[in-house]
Amino acid sequence: MAKRDAIFPADRHALYDVHQYSAAIRSGDLLFVSGQVGSREDGTPEPVFEDQVRRAFANLRAVLAAAGATFDDVIDVTSFHTDPQTQFDRMLAVRATEIGDPPYPAWTAVGVTWLAGFDFEIKVIARVPAAANATAGKG
Template sequence: MDREVIIPEEMREIVSRAGYAPAVKVGDTIYVAGQVGRTRDLQVIEDPPEQFRAIWENLRIVLDAADCTFDDVVEMTSYHVEMSKHMRIFRTAKNEVFPKGTYAWTCIGVSELAHPGLLAEVKCVAVKR
């Protein structure tokens, strides 16, 4: 089966620096790499609510580049530093844009993520309808 690498224009910098694809499409399935709350120039956003909103915006950008939306997500995994401290804020940001109850979701607490200051990372699988 053919693979298509998905690289939104807004994420070309991360591809050149880190060497991975934001998403890979195989058939009608899109595998989205973990998205975090940072700016286009890869600066970590310090304010937790803004960082979490940026995660969803970055995820939306990748899905859009694959001709998908949040409604196409079937499975999601989120990784959290200090999960109990930030989960309420994280859920609030998620619920502002992401449909409820339409996907399988696993939350995992971790000691750290790829860069200091990151509080969460979200990866997902979407199936294009």
């Protein structure tokens, strides 16, 4: 089996080490990004829901950038919500400022009962641009 090509953003937050996971794994031209939450650098959650969602998107952008990708390269999204009935409209308002123009990626939203102290999590699969793949492993 080939060694995992782990991707981490430059400002790697504490949760990666505490929970022992990679921010993303690159496999060929695909990037599998672990669930990103609205954590501060020390791993604690943003207390205000909308700020937590914004921070989760910021953390996601940092992981994508570390692989040479942007949200435009995202093809599939799964988001997790602890209280979708009361949070969904507020999440959609933040999402509208984050994801750009159509065509939108495929998106599945899932209601869950536990996110380790967080209320929102987002994970994606992206296709890494050819230029970023050409420079992978160099540097």
